[in-house]
Amino acid sequence: MVRCRNQLVCLTLLMASFSVVAQELDASMRQYTKFEAALENQLKTIHDSEQYAATVKSLAQEYAPHSLREQAYLNYLACVNNIELRSVRDSDKATLLERNNFAVAESLCEQNRFNNAGESGKAYDRVLVAYSMQSEVSSAPLRYLSAYLYTSESIKKARFAEGIEATRIMLAIAKESHFQHLQSQAYSLRALLQNDLKEFDRALQNIDRAIELAETTYARSNRLLDKGYILSYAGRNEEAIALYEDLLQLESSQGDYELKLIVWSNLHYIYMNTGQVEKNLALTQDMLNLAEAKASPYYVAAAKMSRAYALLDTGQYDRASKLFNEADQWYLANGYDLRTAEGYEDWARLLQEQSYSKEAYSYLKKSIELYRELESNDGHSESDTIAALLEAEQKQQALAQAEQSIAFMEARQRAQIQLIAAIVAGALLTLTIGLFAHFRLKRLNRALDSANAALEHENHHDPLTGAHNRRYFYRFLEDEKLRDDRDKAFIGLIDIDHFKTLNDTYGHDVGDEVLQILVKRLKHATKSDDKVIRWGGEEFLIYLAVNDSIDSTRLALQRIIAEVNSQPFSAGQHVLAVTISMGFKVVELSSDIHHEVKQVDNYLYQAKREGRQRAIGQFNEELALEQI
Numbered sequence: 333m334v335r336c337r338n339q340l341v342c343l344t345l346l347m348a349s350f351s352v353v354a355q356e357l358d359a360s361m362r363q364y365t366k367f368e369a370a371l372e373n374q375l376k377t378i379h380d381s382e383q384y385a386a387t388v389k390s391l392a393q394e395y396a397p398h399s400l401r402e403q404a405y406l407n408y409l410a411c412v413n414n415i416e417l418r419s420v421r422d423s424d425k426a427t428l429l430e431r432n433n434f435a436v437a438e439s440l441c442e443q444n445r446f447n448n449a450g451e452s453g454k455a456y457d458r459v460l461v462a463y464s465m466q467s468e469v470s471s472a473p474l475r476y477l478s479a480y481l482y483t484s485e486s487i488k489k490a491r492f493a494e495g496i497e498a499t500r501i502m503l504a505i506a507k508e509s510h511f512q513h514l515q516s517q518a519y520s521l522r523a524l525l526q527n528d529l530k531e532f533d534r535a536l537q538n539i540d541r542a543i544e545l546a547e548t549t550y551a552r553s554n555r556l557l558d559k560g561y562i563l564s565y566a567g568r569n570e571e572a573i574a575l576y577e578d579l580l581q582l583e584s585s586q587g588d589y590e591l592k593l594i595v596w597s598n599l600h601y602i603y604m605n606t607g608q609v610e611k612n613l614a615l616t617q618d619m620l621n622l623a624e625a626k627a628s629p630y631y632v633a634a635a636k637m638s639r640a641y642a643l644l645d646t647g648q649y650d651r652a653s654k655l656f657n658e659a660d661q662w663y664l665a666n667g668y669d670l671r672t673a674e675g676y677e678d679w680a681r682l683l684q685e686q687s688y689s690k691e692a693y694s695y696l697k698k699s700i701e702l703y704r705e706l707e708s709n710d711g712h713s714e715s716d717t718i719a720a721l722l723e724a725e726q727k728q729q730a731l732a733q734a735e736q737s738i739a740f741m742e743a744r745q746r747a748q749i750q751l752i753a754a755i756v757a758g759a760l761l762t763l764t765i766g767l768f769a770h771f772r773l774k775r776l777n778r779a780l781d782s783a784n785a786a787l788e789h790e791n792h793h794d795p796l797t798g799a800h801n802r803r804y805f806y807r808f809l810e811d812e813k814l815r816d817d818r819d820k821a822f823i824g825l826i827d828i829d830h831f832k833t834l835n836d837t838y839g840h841d842v843g844d845e846v847l848q849i850l851v852k853r854l855k856h857a858t859k860s861d862d863k864v865i866r867w868g869g870e871e872f873l874i875y876l877a878v879n880d881s882i883d884s885t886r887l888a889l890q891r892i893i894a895e896v897n898s899q900p901f902s903a904g905q906h907v908l909a910v911t912i913s914m915g916f917k918v919v920e921l922s923s924d925i926h927h928e929v930k931q932v933d934n935y936l937y938q939a940k941r942e943g944r945q946r947a948i949g950q951f952n953e954e955l956a957l958e959q960i
Contacts, residue, residue: 364472364509367402376513377811385415386860400426401471404433411441429470436462436474456485476505483521495525516545520555532566553591569602589626600638616642633662644682794866797851805865813921822876822885824916825936829944831870845903857895882951913939916949
């Protein structure tokens with residue numbers, strides 16, 4: 333092997349070589365094995381991390397033992413999903429391709445770890461290593477993942493031609509294995525790259541293909557969001573607005589308020605950029621109201637920032653600054669530093685347009701300082717460092733211009749303020765073209781596709797107890813109904829007996845701890861396919877996957893009750909005898925779940941009326957009510 337002295341030259345040669353090698357792969361390297369295909373088909377509709385991990389475990393056992401090729405992919409899945417599987421490393425009998433499989437799996441695992449730690453430079457380096465090896469491995473899913481992650485990084489780093497080449501590899505693997513949803517994903521990424529190259533006609537053709545191939549409502553809505561972004565970027569705002577209005581109609585039928593917030597965010601930027609001030613004011617107020625009523629703190633902060641832009645656009649500086657600072661503090665406190673750097677730049681531009689030149693300079697300076705801090709902690713590659721130096725030099729020039737402009741305004745006649753403001757505004761607008769070019773409409777769009785695990789957990793879980801919330805439950809049920817191996821489920825509603833008295837006597841801190849202990853015991857008594865949902869207050873819903881055996885379901889219920897009542901609750905300085913009442917029913921998944929839950933609620937109240945500390949319900953509609 334020849335040692336390469338110039339890393340940039342070597343990287344260029346390497347990138348040029350993989351496209352040739354990749355074309356010569358035999359069919360077995362392009363196709364998923366039976367096990368890999370089973371995984372892909374079952375995992376493609378799952379968005380909950382616990383259910384995802386449980387499915388991986390189940391299929392790993394069903395298809396055991398595995399080839400070394402499949403073991404490498406399993407090692408990757410176990411790593412990124414924090415699950416324990418029997419790990420096998422390359423053995424003496426492993427071929428070079430099989431050893432490379434393990435090396436790529438390890439690189440992708442490290443990429444995930446660095447990405448979660450906020451070390452994007454190191455994460456990119458690991459993706460680059462995996463992608464450079466993808467033509468030398470025999471695992472189709474690892475090759476696809478390497479190309480997919482490299483494409484995503486190419487969009488962030490403006491390496492558009494390289495990203496488009498990576499989508500070609502993604503499409504070849506997806507088509508060979510007949511995975512329609514992976515083709516949709518590849519066409520969507522290719523469209524976004526072509527959009528960045530301003531090849532709008534090609535971008536729209538490919539995003540339309542992606543929409544046609546989308547297999548779920550969730551995936552289709554994401555593709556439509558991408559199409560709206562492309563239309564607006566191309567200046568076809570009326571078409572983008574019409575598409576977003578169609579998406580809002582889709583949201584009204586699903587009750588997906590996250591989708592509504594993202595659509596509204598995109599409309600907000602269109603209205604702001606086209607001078608539709610009154611529409612923007614009304615829209616951002618609706619955004620903030622909805623976010624504060626239903627969404628996570630992440631969306632509340634985003635809505636506050638959008639509302640601040642709209643208010644400042646109408647000269648309401650005090651109200652706008654208050655909201656912007658609240659959003660800014662939340663972003664900084666929760667580790668969204670890059671998003672804050674982007675926000676500072678846009679905020680500075682808007683301040684300058686409203687003649688708040690000193691304030692604009694202050695936020696521009698904050699943006700540069702934060703950008704430098706992120707840059708120093710990032711661990712960029714050599715090519716990234718060169719690009720960053722150019723970006724830093726441009727920003728340094730803009731900062732110097734801003735300093736000179738403000739000093740000049742303070743020392744000279746006020747008649748020259750508008751001229752200098754125009755110069756600073758021009759410099760600020762130029763800044764938005766570099767690293768942060770995609771901030772406007774992509775700020776929330778990319779949040780969906782990035783599958784941010786922390787945000788997903790927050791959206792689907794109760795913050796106090798860690799149980800799932802109602803929103804998760806109804807989404808989960810939609811997926812359950814699609815399963816061929818399940819048509820019934822056990823639903824139980826639990827209420828803590830005399831909880832109000834407990835709260836009044838010992839205080840809400842003790843009450844909160846009791847709720848947390850209850851959830852821990854319920855989770856301990858249930859299986860991985862079962863769910864614990866906080867229904868409201870001290871009420872919890874239990875969902876159990878059941879078979880046709882009434883006896884096994886009855887035993888599962890008895891196990892749950894015994895677990896809760898097994899010992900007193902130690903909360904604060906108190907040892908409390910806590911009991912529960914329950915209503916339950918085994919239901920058909922095809923039935924009206926809202927009606928069934930209401931019936932279970934009636935059984936719960938019957939249990940409370942008859943003395944509490946009991947469970948009343950039906951294991952079969954043909955049988956009489958039972959009490960346990």
